Amino acid sequence: MGSPASTPQEIAREAVKLLTARRLPPTPDNFQAAYHEVAGTRPLQPFPLAQLRQIAQALPERTPAQVRFKALFNKAVSRHSWDDLEKLLTQNPLASAAPAAAPEPAVPRAPSVPPASAAGSEGALLPPDLAEQTARLIDVGLPLVAADDARLREMGEELVRYLRLEQQHAPTLRRMLADYAYRLSFGVEEQLGVRQGLLGLLKQVFEHIDAISPDNPWLRQQMQALVQAAQPPLSQRRLEDLQSRLKDVIVKQAEAREQTVRAQALMRETLATFLERLAQTATSTGQYQAKFEACAQALERADSLADMAPVVQDAIQTARAFAVDTQRVAEELTELRDRADRAEAEVQRLRAELDQMAELVTHDLLTGVLNRKGLASAIDRETRRAERTCTRVCIALLDVDDFKRLNDTLGHLAGDAALKHLADVARRSLRPQDTIGRYGGEEFIIVLPDTTPEEAAGVVQRLQRDLSAHLFLQGEQKVLITFSAGITELRHDESVEAAIARADAAMYRAKRAGKNRVMTG
Numbered sequence: 001m002g003s004p005a006s007t008p009q010e011i012a013r014e015a016v017k018l019l020t021a022r023r024l025p026p027t028p029d030n031f032q033a034a035y036h037e038v039a040g041t042r043p044l045q046p047f048p049l050a051q052l053r054q055i056a057q058a059l060p061e062r063t064p065a066q067v068r069f070k071a072l073f074n075k076a077v078s079r080h081s082w083d084d085l086e087k088l089l090t091q092n093p094l095a096s097a098a099p100a101a102a103p104e105p106a107v108p109r110a111p112s113v114p115p116a117s118a119a120g121s122e123g124a125l126l127p128p129d130l131a132e133q134t135a136r137l138i139d140v141g142l143p144l145v146a147a148d149d150a151r152l153r154e155m156g157e158e159l160v161r162y163l164r165l166e167q168q169h170a171p172t173l174r175r176m177l178a179d180y181a182y183r184l185s186f187g188v189e190e191q192l193g194v195r196q197g198l199l200g201l202l203k204q205v206f207e208h209i210d211a212i213s214p215d216n217p218w219l220r221q222q223m224q225a226l227v228q229a230a231q232p233p234l235s236q237r238r239l240e241d242l243q244s245r246l247k248d249v250i251v252k253q254a255e256a257r258e259q260t261v262r263a264q265a266l267m268r269e270t271l272a273t274f275l276e277r278l279a280q281t282a283t284s285t286g287q288y289q290a291k292f293e294a295c296a297q298a299l300e301r302a303d304s305l306a307d308m309a310p311v312v313q314d315a316i317q318t319a320r321a322f323a324v325d326t327q328r329v330a331e332e333l334t335e336l337r338d339r340a341d342r343a344e345a346e347v348q349r350l351r352a353e354l355d356q357m358a359e360l361v362t363h364d365l366l367t368g369v370l371n372r373k374g375l376a377s378a379i380d381r382e383t384r385r386a387e388r389t390c391t392r393v394c395i396a397l398l399d400v401d402d403f404k405r406l407n408d409t410l411g412h413l414a415g416d417a418a419l420k421h422l423a424d425v426a427r428r429s430l431r432p433q434d435t436i437g438r439y440g441g442e443e444f445i446i447v448l449p450d451t452t453p454e455e456a457a458g459v460v461q462r463l464q465r466d467l468s469a470h471l472f473l474q475g476e477q478k479v480l481i482t483f484s485a486g487i488t489e490l491r492h493d494e495s496v497e498a499a500i501a502r503a504d505a506a507m508y509r510a511k512r513a514g515k516n517r518v519m520t521g
Helices: 008-021 028-039 049-058 064-078 082-090 128-145 150-163 170-211 217-229 236-301 305-359 372-389 403-410 412-429 453-469 496-512
Strands: 393-400 435-440 443-449 472-474 477-479 483-489 518-520
Touching: 008 028, 008 150, 028 170, 049 064, 064 082, 082 170, 128 150, 128 170, 150 170, 236 305, 372 393, 372 435, 372 443, 372 496, 393 403, 393 412, 393 453, 393 496, 403 412, 403 477, 412 435, 412 443, 412 453, 412 472, 443 453, 453 483, 453 518, 483 496, 496 518
Parallel strands: 483 518
Antiparallel strands: 393 443, 393 483, 435 443, 472 477
8 A cells, every 4th residue: 555665754744634634633543543544554453343234234235336345345344354345445346346247337436546656656646736626626526426425525525625735645645536436436326316317207297297187288288398398418508498488388377277267167157147047937937827827716706897807907917027027037147148158258268378379388389499489588598698798699590491392292291290300300419508499480590609600600510410310201211301501690789680680691692502501691
């Protein structure tokens, strides 16, 4: 471990530095442990069998490499072998696997460094500038890889402090780097698992949310588009866009549902009132019928006109009252019918609004990319960000070459599939910060932040090459889809419409130059 040429004074000095880097008080026990660690020796003390077995039980077993490491660790503990434990903990566990073991996925490991010679062990393992850069690299990555691993965070902070000392002991630094790299491999694996799990959960929510509204085809279409938008690779811009889009869907759905509930409540109230009035009419009709029957019986018993006169008067009054009640009920039923018609019209209006609501959201239902509204928001967002950060923003206007001929030859369904194919290839080809949207028909716009026109041309030309490498399949037929593009830079003193017009003019120059070209303007 340590060099034979190291003197006790040098080892003691390095031990004090190690305690300083770890922020440990210089107690006799701490100094003794640090001294033996620097010297590469072990203090004479009993083998801590119980403690090591407890550590072995806590070791993870999520991957084949972890299972094999735990088995080797248990074997070394059972043999009371410090040498085996030292080899296991200071070397990559995959490198010490038995020859007959099956190959396993590679685990990140510290780069192999040849043992320091007696003459070079006193020198630094890394030059000061490289040590500082390494410390900065570890320090910047800690919040991401060690968010849920306190031990990895402690090891990283300790390594950063040690790297920033004026001098480092080469064997100690090599050992600390190897330990950190080994622990880091598990942290990265855990973070990747968490990320994949969250993406899977998000996809499952989107795929099953239509069960809440099985009779709502608009919502189902929106959820399918969100599933496509949540596909990796993800970036902060894509997550912001996804969040905005989901919020838009939720708000529109809530508004439509609230209005539908009100319309349904009005219809229920109207129906209840109608049934109530119908019952009252039946009751009144029965009462009037009884009165008319009584008058008829009185007339049969009358012997003279004098006896008939009051009966006829009573019958006339009953008839008048019946006519008034009938007229009132007729007016009320007419009003109820009008209310029912208004409620039905409201329900039909809401259904039509839901059918047309796709025009209000920010994504194109056919291709899954942004629509004009979404493009306007994206351009505004990137323009504001460019003003804050003093950077540049370019846009590229793409127009599919000979799209009408493709439609006439293969049909409109094939034309739609070709547009979807172009959008899918663009999502894979473009950079994470770039945004693509459908401007109209076979035209697309790409927003390229923090990019010069020359760099934007390179991005679009790479998309052209990727599109040529991934031919569009229509049945058994392979179709080459190309596009012409015009690129321009957004200026602070002009409208977006003016920039798009300039890109459109450059795109037409590319068409006239032979198509499948990129021009700047």
